[in-house]
Amino acid sequence: MSAPIYSGGMARFSIISPRRAVAVWLAIMAVLATSCSGNTDGLVGQDLFERTCAVCHGGGGEGSANRPALNQGSDAATLTDEQIRGVISVGPGAMPSFASRLSKEQVDSLIEYLRQLQAGSADED
Numbered sequence: 001m002s003a004p005i006y007s008g009g010m011a012r013f014s015i016i017s018p019r020r021a022v023a024v025w026l027a028i029m030a031v032l033a034t035s036c037s038g039n040t041d042g043l044v045g046q047d048l049f050e051r052t053c054a055v056c057h058g059g060g061g062e063g064s065a066n067r068p069a070l071n072q073g074s075d076a077a078t079l080t081d082e083q084i085r086g087v088i089s090v091g092p093g094a095m096p097s098f099a100s101r102l103s104k105e106q107v108d109s110l111i112e113y114l115r116q117l118q119a120g121s122a123d124e125d
């Protein structure tokens, strides 16, 4: 804290107080946390799947390493809508919970998209 950050004007405003610095830091971290978690506002169906699920389950729901496939012929195809809703909400095992991140409409749209993948009728790109 040797050089004043703001050199013009009144001396007492020349240095940011530690308390204020902490507040600014927290504000920056909050913004970063929001942007890193991926903003899913307004996304539905395929766009939402690609943004939030494909990183683990593959773009076409084909699965990867230890992440189960969700597409045609997969175990997930035998789950009911309610069971899938539960999985998305709870986040079993190594899957995160999306309960606080996705609206009911978004979850419905994901299930609808999964059903298209499972029927082989999804228009993937």
Ligand code: HEC
Residues within 6 Å of the ligand: 049, 052, 053, 054, 055, 056, 057, 066, 067, 068, 069, 070, 074, 075, 076, 084, 087, 088, 092, 093, 094, 095, 096, 098, 110
């Ligand atoms: C960080 C990786 C990851 C992300 C992101 C992820 N999942 Fe999962 N998912 C998993 C893992 C791992 C499992 C297996 C969990 C277990 O039972 O141990 C799983 C299981 C599932 C299952 C159950 C499959 C079965 O055969 O029982 C469904 C359905 C599912 N995920 C859907 C989704 C949807 C929809 C999204 C996006 C909202 C999503 N997942 C995001 C890792 C992920």
